Amino acid sequence: MADTAEQSISNSIEKLDVLTEWLIAWMDENHVTKSVAYKLRFAMEEIATNAVYYGFPTGTSGTVKARITADTVSSKYSLEIFDDGEPFNPLVESPVADTESEIEDRDIGGLGVFLVKNLSEDCHYQRVDGWNHLTICIVE
Amino acid sequence: MTLGIEQIVKDDVTTLVLTGDLNTGTASQLEAEVKEILGGNQPGIVFDMGGITYVSSFGLRVIVYTSKAMRAHGDRFAMHSVQDDVMEILTLSGLSRLLKVVKDQDAAIALLEK
Numbered sequence: 001m002a003d004t005a006e007q008s009i010s011n012s013i014e015k016l017d018v019l020t021e022w023l024i025a026w027m028d029e030n031h032v033t034k035s036v037a038y039k040l041r042f043a044m045e046e047i048a049t050n051a052v053y054y055g056f057p058t059g060t061s062g063t064v065k066a067r068i069t070a071d072t073v074s075s076k077y078s079l080e081i082f083d084d085g086e087p088f089n090p091l092v093e094s095p096v097a098d099t100e101s102e103i104e105d106r107d108i109g110g111l112g113v114f115l116v117k118n119l120s121e122d123c124h125y126q127r128v129d130g131w132n133h134l135t136i137c138i139v140e
Numbered sequence: 141m142t143l144g145i146e147q148i149v150k151d152d153v154t155t156l157v158l159t160g161d162l163n164t165g166t167a168s169q170l171e172a173e174v175k176e177i178l179g180g181n182q183p184g185i186v187f188d189m190g191g192i193t194y195v196s197s198f199g200l201r202v203i204v205y206t207s208k209a210m211r212a213h214g215d216r217f218a219m220h221s222v223q224d225d226v227m228e229i230l231t232l233s234g235l236s237r238l239l240k241v242v243k244d245q246d247a248a249i250a251l252l253e254k
Contacts, residue, residue: 016164017141038194038225045196049164099234103207111233112197118232 003030003072008065011052011085019048019066030070032077036140039119040068040079043136046112047081047090051132055085075140076121082131089125090134091117141165144191145173153184153216153252155245159191162199171202178209183216184252188245190221195229207239218248 007022009015023044027037048064056062065082090113097114098107117123122137143166144159154177162170177185185206195203203219210217218240222230230236242248 013164020141020163035225041194042196042229045163049196049198097233099232103204103238104211106204106208106235106238108197108201108204108233111200115197115229115232119228 004067004069006065006067008063009048011056011060011062011064011083013052016045016049016052019064020045023066023068026068032070033140036075036077036138039138040077042119043079043116043138044081046116047134047136048083050090050094050112051081051083051085055083055088055132057086077138079136079138081134081136084131087127088132089127091123091125143167143169145170147173153186153249155186155188155248157188157191161194162192162202163194163196164198167196167198167202170199171205174202174206174209178213181213183214185210185217186245186248186252187217187219188221189219189223189226192226193223195226200229200233200235203239204235216252218242218251220244220248 005026007019009018020041023041027040032040044066048066051064062084067080069078094113095110097110116136120136121139124135126133141161141163143161146157148155148157156173174185207217220242221244222241227236230239230241240251242251
């Protein structure tokens with residue numbers, strides 16, 4: 001059996017909390033464990049934040065949508081983030097994360113996407129009908 | 141999503157007792173607080189992370205900013221009581237080895253007194 005839910009927002013920074021609150025409420029209802037809840041929230045916030053901040057030409061309006069699906073048998077969660085901004089595959093086009101330099105030289109650009117890849121079982125990207133569609137799979 | 145910041149000044153160390161979320165919406169509050177402390181020339185800063193349940197990459201950015209800024213002030217910056225999920229993020233980022241992350245307030249103070 002699979003449970004699914006979705007929520008969309010306009011591409012405004014002030015609306016990002018709406019997505020976070022929606023996901024937290026869903027995870028509470030579905031008794032998602034603390035560790036998985038952290039990963040799901042982290043993945044959603046990083047990808048949705050990047051989409052809202054960088055995904056749309058200045059002054060244009062658009063939509064960012066999240067969908068969560070739980071496979072209750074295998075405790076496998078699929079988080080999908082959609083946006084109708086500029087075509088952008090964060091998995092390959094994000095800046096390369098620096099996890100090696102000393103603190104003085106640290107730039108954390110690209111770190112969010114790097115961490116999403118590391119915290120998830122699998123991620124893949126598609127561009128479909130004018131939407132960026134990123135699927136992130138997180139397992140118990 | 142909220143961030144609580146309680147400031148405790150003892151001797152020359154300012155401890156910020158943090159609670160809640162350190163994310164896109166709240167990280168700038170912590171950055172402003174740190175800038176204010178740096179302006180007052182307090183030579184030591186401790187982040188008590190015990191009540192922080194979530195850190196995003198924006199949160200990491202402020203932690204890195206604080207660490208960099210404190211290098212110019214004698215490098216007296218430490219964090220303690222970091223929850224496991226947050227520690228995993230610090231470790232994956234390669235930041236845990238660069239930051240002074242210790243068990244509790246006493247250990248942080250002892251480290252800054254050296």
